[in-house]
Amino acid sequence: MISAIVPTVGALERLDRHLPSVFASLGGSGQEWEVLVVDDGGGLDRAPVPARLLSRPVTGGYGPAVNTGAAAASGELLLILNDDVELEPSTVGVLQAALSADERVFAVAPRIVSPLARCGDEGGKSGALRAGLLEIEESPADTRHPTLYAVGCCFLCRREDFRDLGGFDDVYAPFFWEDVDLGYRAWRSGRACLHVPEARCHHEGSATIGARSMVERQQAFHRSAALFHLRNLQRPALRAGALGAWAAQALFDGRPAIGEGLVEALARFARAGRRRPEGLSDEEILARVPPA
Amino acid sequence: MTKADLLHDLLDLARREDLLEGENLEAFVRALRERASLILDERVRTAEVDNAWRKEAMDGLQERVRGLEAENTWRRETVAALEDAVQHLGEEKAAQEEALRRLVEDKAAQEEVLRRLVEEKASIEGERQNATHAHDTLLVHHRDVLRQVIREVLAVSSLSVVQTRQARRRLLALVELLRAEAG
Numbered sequence: 001m002i003s004a005i006v007p008t009v010g011a012l013e014r015l016d017r018h019l020p021s022v023f024a025s026l027g028g029s030g031q032e033w034e035v036l037v038v039d040d041g042g043g044l045d046r047a048p049v050p051a052r053l054l055s056r057p058v059t060g061g062y063g064p065a066v067n068t069g070a071a072a073a074s075g076e077l078l079l080i081l082n083d084d085v086e087l088e089p090s091t092v093g094v095l096q097a098a099l100s101a102d103e104r105v106f107a108v109a110p111r112i113v114s115p116l117a118r119c120g121d122e123g124g125k126s127g128a129l130r131a132g133l134l135e136i137e138e139s140p141a142d143t144r145h146p147t148l149y150a151v152g153c154c155f156l157c158r159r160e161d162f163r164d165l166g167g168f169d170d171v172y173a174p175f176f177w178e179d180v181d182l183g184y185r186a187w188r189s190g191r192a193c194l195h196v197p198e199a200r201c202h203h204e205g206s207a208t209i210g211a212r213s214m215v216e217r218q219q220a221f222h223r224s225a226a227l228f229h230l231r232n233l234q235r236p237a238l239r240a241g242a243l244g245a246w247a248a249q250a251l252f253d254g255r256p257a258i259g260e261g262l263v264e265a266l267a268r269f270a271r272a273g274r275r276r277p278e279g280l281s282d283e284e285i286l287a288r289v290p291p292a
Numbered sequence: 293m294t295k296a297d298l299l300h301d302l303l304d305l306a307r308r309e310d311l312l313e314g315e316n317l318e319a320f321v322r323a324l325r326e327r328a329s330l331i332l333d334e335r336v337r338t339a340e341v342d343n344a345w346r347k348e349a350m351d352g353l354q355e356r357v358r359g360l361e362a363e364n365t366w367r368r369e370t371v372a373a374l375e376d377a378v379q380h381l382g383e384e385k386a387a388q389e390e391a392l393r394r395l396v397e398d399k400a401a402q403e404e405v406l407r408r409l410v411e412e413k414a415s416i417e418g419e420r421q422n423a424t425h426a427h428d429t430l431l432v433h434h435r436d437v438l439r440q441v442i443r444e445v446l447a448v449s450s451l452s453v454v455q456t457r458q459a460r461r462r463l464l465a466l467v468e469l470l471r472a473e474a475g
Contacts, residue, residue, distance in 0.1 A: 131330050132323025237319040240311035243302050244323030250298045252331045263293050266301055 001032040001076060002092065003159070005069030006051070007062055008083040010042020014204075018086050019048045025087035026079070029096050036072060037083075040065040061174025062152065067167040070159065078162055082153040084204035094199035095156040098144065106165070106191035107150035107157035107183065110199035114153075122151055122203065124195035125180075126291040129238065129282075132245030134229065136180065139195070141292035147195040148289040149183020154201045161191060171231070171272045176217075177224035184232055187288060188279040195292075215257050222261030223268070230269040234277040437473055441466060 004022055008015060015037060026033035035051035037044070041059030054072055056065060066080055077099070079092060091110055098108045112123040124139040127148040139147060150157065165185050172178040183193045212220075229242040249258050280288075293301075306312050311320060444466045448459045 131326035132319075133327070236309070236311055236316045239309060240306060240316035240320040241323035243306045243311060244320035244325075245327035247299055247302050247320075248324045248327035248331060250295050250302060252328050252335075259293070259295065259298055262298060263301075266305065 001034070001074060002026060002029065002079055002096065002156075003069075003073035003075030003077070004033065004035040004079040004081055005038060005066055005073060006035065006081045006083050007038045007040055007065035007069065008042060008044070009040050009059060010044050011083050012044055012046075012048075014083045015048050015051075018084060018204075019051060021086045021088070022079075022081060023050070025089055025092040028089045029093040031077075031092075031096060032075070033092075034074060036069045038065040038069040059174070060170075061172075063168030063175075063178040064170050064173050066152075067170070070162055070167055073159055076159055077156060078159045079156050080150075080152065080154070082203065085154050086202040086204075087154075088200050088202075091199045091201055092156070095196060098194060098196045098199070099156050099158070102192070102194075104190070104192050105194050106161045106186035106189075107155045108194045108196045108199075109147060109150040109155040110201045111195075111197040112151055112154060112201055112203050114203035114205050116203065116205040121197065122153075123147070123197065124292055125149060125151070126289050127286055129241070129286065132241035132243075132248075133225070134286075137291060139289075139292040140197075141195065142197055144194055144196050144198075145292045146289050147183070147193050148187075148286075149180045150193050152179035153203050155179075155193075161186070165189065169231070169272075171227055171268050172224045174220070175224075176221045177228045181228055181232065184228070184285065185275075187285040188232075190279060192288070218255070218257035219261045219264070222258045223264045224261075226262050226265035227268055227272075230265060231272065231275055233282055234275075235282055238282055434473070437469065440469065 037047035047053040119140045121140045125148040126139040
């Protein structure tokens, strides 16, 4: 059974617009399915039929909302979707086949046709350390290839793996980098993330986050990026490099959003701490997700 | 929080994690230098783009100023030409007004002449009528005289020889009459 989890903040009109394509694609997979709409403090009183509505009384952000859905899901597979994603009839079937083909794969992500992507596909990602920080690049390809993470707007994974990894880390709430973090942890644990370009979805782009101000988004981005490094980088020299890079940003980059983001990241890191150093090394992980 | 506070917190974290020693310190410094270089390069690039934009804007403004100056020169020349034309038209207008004034004077003079001619014509017409009247009166008078002469001549011619004296007297009276007529 496939459980689709669609977090939203009261965007019934978007759900009405896009969910029919999700129902059709799930139906086309030949699997049993359910759709869980997780309303993240948006005040929804219904969801498009036949989706089930789960309501969170207070807005907590993308990761916590997905975790709520995953906790209530009945399926052994989780299809995580933004509320502004349109699927093609074959999308779910192709993703499901790709995921089933390899037990070592944690998540599969389709080609994500999106105005947010410079190359037109935000589904494939590679990562490289540059001047102390992890920089993520689009990694488009026409054939399946490893991707650093499955972009949060649309991916299919096993519920057992998702729960085993601990789901999305709430420390990133309300948004940004929680999907990078989840993918990185999957790679760390020896699992893989796969870009499956023959499956396609269409992403409207930043439909929920776009309601926030640019400064707020920049601050959240830099806070989450810093948290990712603080929480995940294990080798001391890499951690020293990240701190050196942030020192340079503190000294030479005058954008308040960066400074504020770093301050908040340090405060959250003080509470959350660093993950345990087990599994693949950072270098091994990044070596497995070269540009396509 | 100030930049210094943030830097202090970052260094404090690095110190607590023993990252400011040996190869970790090297990595810290290398990343700081490389990231600073990226940031400054980006600033330089942005400044260059900004500078290029400013230069283009300045070039555009200077071009506009040149255009305005050329336009101003053209306007000045046009205004001068228009002023010349206005002056010329003024002079032409004055000449035309003078000519008009003369025409008005000529007309007045001609009207005076005409008025005099009309008066003269009326006078002549009066004289002609007087002359005609005098002529007619004279003609009537002459006819009366002639009829009187005819009567006297007929009367004299019918007198007998013995009435010679009477005839002679009457002829003399007739001569006197005619002499008076002859003036």
